[in-house]
Amino acid sequence: MKRILIYAVFLWLIMLLVPLILSRFMWERPSDAPNAASEDGRIIISLMHADTGETEKIRLDDYLTGVVTAEMPASFEPEALKAQAVAARSYTYNKYLENRASPGKIPGHNGADVCTDPGHCKAYMTLSDAREKWGARWEAAYYEKIRAAVTDTDGEVLTYDARPVNAVFHAASYGRTESSRDVWGGDLPYLKSVESPLSDAQSQITHVTLGAQEFKDAVCAAYPEASFPEEKAEWLKNVVRSEGGSVLTVQIGGVTLKGTDVRALFSLKSADFTVTASDDAVSFEVRGSGHGVGMSQYGANALAQSGYDYRAILARYYTGTEISHWE
Ligand SMILES: [Zn+2]
DSSP: OHHHHHHHHHHHHHHHHHHHHHHHHHHHOGGGSTTOOEETTEEEEEEEOTTTOOEEEEEHHHHHHHHHHHHSOTTSOHHHHHHHHHHHHHHHHHHHHHHHHSTTOSTTSTTOSEESOTTTSOOOOOHHHHHHHHTHHIIIIIHHHHHHHHHTTTTEEEEETTEEOOOOEESBOSEEOBOHHHHHSOOOTTSOOOEEOOTTGGGGEEEEEEEHHHHHHHHHHHOTTOOOOSOGGGTEEEEEEOTTSOEEEEEETTEEEEHHHHHHHTTOSOSOEEEEEOSSEEEEEEESBSOOBSEEHHHHHHHHHTTOOHHHHHHHHSTTOEEEEOO
């Protein structure tokens, strides 16, 4: 009886370990994975539409055209659009491999490689939606320009140490990008804080002002332990900034908050802000837009305007990466 039990445990362990070992093997060799379907030699991925939950098989180049359309203004420089296409393809490759390693395990994807929810994966716009939004201008110029950014970089993805990178991007940094360590805590070697230009810096400054009572109420609702003395100068103290310039922490009403929490609480465009409290108001001046990590889209456009090609733009924002091919 005892021996049967030992055999049963042994068999159970084998059943547990074999899929784990196999999934590791598939991660290393994605081209051997099942469902790596292609049509006329083109890579096919699965896309879940976040609004309906339905999944479709779609050509990678068609999907990327829809992502670049939704994620970057078509009026941007061709080299910036190409950098965007490679960043988006790298992100997709990462998700594709993840889905091959543990099929169907990406949360909220109904088994698909990527989804259309910009808060989860990348924004995506269908061709008919783009036509509806931009009309004749889309047909006349934008489609060809965006399609060229995808086809001119066909198959290109960013890798670091021969592994695909998580090529995150954001709208605009104000002078420097943020490191992944400062924003999310994961210290990825290719997501460091780097210099990032802006061609129209003033347009990337926004302001948010709240009445003193309104500010106090919002903080106390989220952080009941906060308390605010009469003296307004005491309300906000001890600002600690990251290498990229964003607020890492700030003490508000005696509570230490992360800059990203303050950003979320007051719907600020970024965590790169200065804040002042006067007698009747609290004012934020916010620089840039987005989380600040990886490629700045407005920065990429400024670099393209000054003569950088897409490879040089990507090398600027993703430290130490190389361009490899998704075969
Ligand atoms: Zn997703």
